[in-house]
Amino acid sequence: MCAHTRNERSRLALHACCGPCLLEPFDALLAEGYDPIIVFANPNIEPKGEYVLRLETLRSYADSRGIRVVEIDTGEExxxxxxxxxxxxxxxxxCYRxxxxxxxxxxxxxxxxxxxTTLSVSPxxxxxxxxxxxxxxxEAAxxxxxxxxxxxxxxxxTRRSRDLGMYRQSYCGCLASGDEAAAERAARRQARKARRPRD
Ligand code: SF4
Incomplete structure (x- = not known):
C-alpha cells in the first residue's frame, strides 16, 4: 500500500489510448505516488464507431474507480x-507526436x-x-x-482486461493499421497451413 495521501501526490496527465492499456500503467503510476488524470487524445482512431467504443470502454472502467477522464476531441484532420x-x-x-x-x-x-502515456505497455x-x-x-509545451x-x-x-470483459481491439487505431493487422493475420494463417503435415 502506498503511503502518499492524495494531496502529497504529483499530478500527472496520463495519455491513454484504450481501457486495456490503462490498467497496468495507471496502477504503476499510483504506486509510484503520482495522481494521474487520464487524457484521451486519439484522433488516429478510425472509424468513428471504433473511437467511441474505445472511449466508452475506458470511461466505464474509470467511472468504476472514480478516476477523472478528459477527452480532447480535435476531429481527425x-x-x-x-x-x-x-x-x-x-x-x-x-502519430505519437x-x-x-x-x-x-x-x-x-x-x-x-x-x-x-499508456502506449508503452504494448509490445x-x-x-x-x-x-x-x-x-x-x-519540452515544446x-x-x-x-x-x-x-x-x-x-x-x-491482457489477463486483467479479459477478466473484466473489456472490449479489446484487434488493430492499433488508424485505418491503415486495420489493413496491416488483417494482412499479418492472413500471413500467419498461411504460414500455419504451410507447416501442417500433408497426407
Ligand atoms: S499504426 Fe496507425 S494508429 Fe497505430 S501508432 Fe501507427 S499511425 Fe498511429
Missing part, C-alpha cells in the same frame, strides 16, 4: 495532416507539469520512439515527459 503520405514507422512516429503533443499542451494549460508499439516523441513535444516502459506488464494487462 490534425492527425491526417501530420501523417499524410507516411508509411510505418514514420507514420507512427508522427500528435497525440502526446495534444496531451502536453492540455497539461500545460491545466498547470500540470508531468505527462506520461506492438515502439517504446523508444514513444519516449523520443514524448520528450520533444513535452513547457512540461516534462515521464518516460516509462511497461511492456513487462503486458501479460497482466
Amino acid at each position: 490534425l492527425w491526417r495532416a501530420a501523417t499524410s503520405g507516411l508509411e510505418r514507422p514514420a507514420r507512427c512516429h508522427a 500528435v497525440r502526446l503533443g495534444l496531451v502536453s499542451e492540455w497539461a500545460a494549460s491545466a498547470g500540470i507539469e508531468l505527462v506520461a 506492438y508499439q515502439d517504446a523508444a520512439a514513444i519516449a523520443r516523441a514524448g520528450a520533444a513535444v513535452a 513547457g512540461v516534462r515527459f515521464l518516460e516509462r516502459d511497461y511492456r513487462d506488464r503486458y501479460a497482466d494487462a
Whole structure:
C-alpha cells in the first residue's frame, strides 16, 4: 500500500489510448505516488464507431474507480495532416507526436507539469520512439515527459482486461493499421497451413 495521501501526490496527465492499456500503467503510476488524470487524445482512431467504443470502454472502467477522464476531441484532420503520405514507422512516429503533443499542451494549460502515456505497455508499439516523441513535444509545451516502459506488464494487462470483459481491439487505431493487422493475420494463417503435415 502506498503511503502518499492524495494531496502529497504529483499530478500527472496520463495519455491513454484504450481501457486495456490503462490498467497496468495507471496502477504503476499510483504506486509510484503520482495522481494521474487520464487524457484521451486519439484522433488516429478510425472509424468513428471504433473511437467511441474505445472511449466508452475506458470511461466505464474509470467511472468504476472514480478516476477523472478528459477527452480532447480535435476531429481527425490534425492527425491526417501530420501523417499524410507516411508509411510505418514514420507514420507512427508522427502519430505519437500528435497525440502526446495534444496531451502536453492540455497539461500545460491545466498547470500540470508531468505527462506520461499508456502506449508503452504494448509490445506492438515502439517504446523508444514513444519516449523520443514524448520528450520533444513535452519540452515544446513547457512540461516534462515521464518516460516509462511497461511492456513487462503486458501479460497482466491482457489477463486483467479479459477478466473484466473489456472490449479489446484487434488493430492499433488508424485505418491503415486495420489493413496491416488483417494482412499479418492472413500471413500467419498461411504460414500455419504451410507447416501442417500433408497426407
Ligand atoms: S499504426 Fe497505430 S501508432 Fe501507427 S499511425 Fe496507425 S494508429 Fe498511429
